[in-house]
Amino acid sequence: MNVRVTRAVDDDSHLDIDGCVNFRDAGGWPTDGGGTMRRGALYRADDPIRLTENGRAAVAALGLAAAIDLRQHAQFIRSPGFIEPGSTFHRPLVDRVIDIDNPPPLTEPVHMTDMYVDMMERGRQQIGDVLGIIGEHIGRGPVLVHCAFGKDRTGLVVAMVQAAIGVPADAIADDYARSHAPALARRDWMLDERVHGDPPLERSPRFLFSAPRRSMELLVERVVAEHGSLLGWVESFSPREGTADRLREALIAP
Secondary structure (H helix, E strand, O other): OOOOOOOOOOOOOEOOOOOOOOOEEOOOOEOOOOOEEOOOOEEEEOOOOOOOHHHHHHHHOOOOOEEEEOOOHHHHOOOOOOOOHHHEEEOOOOOOOOOOOOOOOOOOHHHHHHHHHHHHHHOHHHHHHHHHHHHHHOOOOOEEEEOOOOOOHHHHHHHHHHHHOOOOHHHHHHHHHOOHHHHHHHHHHHHHOOOOOOOOHHHOOHHHHOOOHHHHHHHHHHHHHHHOOHHHHHHOOOOOOOHHHHHHHHHEEO
16 A cells, blocks of 8 residues: 555544545534534544455444445445444445536535535435434444545535534534545545556546535535524434434533
8 A cells, every 4th residue: 555644644533444544533523512522433434445454453443333334336335344234324325426427617615515515415315314323323332424535425424413413613614624635645545556446536636535624614604594503404304303312412522
């Protein structure tokens, strides 16, 4: 492995999971009312296709109660998941992130925001289902949410969980931006050391694999303007009854 990033320079949220570059703890952020989002409860990650034996052992040591795989079917069937199938929930958020044969403009943070709005509309029912699954399992042990790069689909779901428990907008944007260097590093690694079944990354704009903080800032501004609050945004996806309460109970530490 020539390209490997396991820890961001300015934070300790990234875990050293051999074969992943964006596996990290989503907690540690302040919440409204003076609490803190628990660490060791909700994890987020990139694809397990390159996970080594040591990497799998490190994941097993986390004692995950559930893993939620947001990748499309073609990605899902490529390799074993992070944990056993009985505790893995495959909920493909969208059939594709972008059409690589006719990609949208992707050169500015607002273009990424536009892409996320489109993803939310296409995956509205799945997002509500995923939030409900996290709420059901988070009280039993740590939960992992992942996609291919741990940035876009995973970034949206984790942002909604954080919004549901009162993590402020600035912190949600900060968490999203922590994917920037790892996601670009994963792209470079995949281009340098191809694995059978890898997508044609060279046909996608490099900007697609970035995580500009401003993209999430703009998204939060839009959803608050539309729904009145971050919690209103989450509730617009009609998660299972009591989901927000279960998330707050499991994820907020005094």
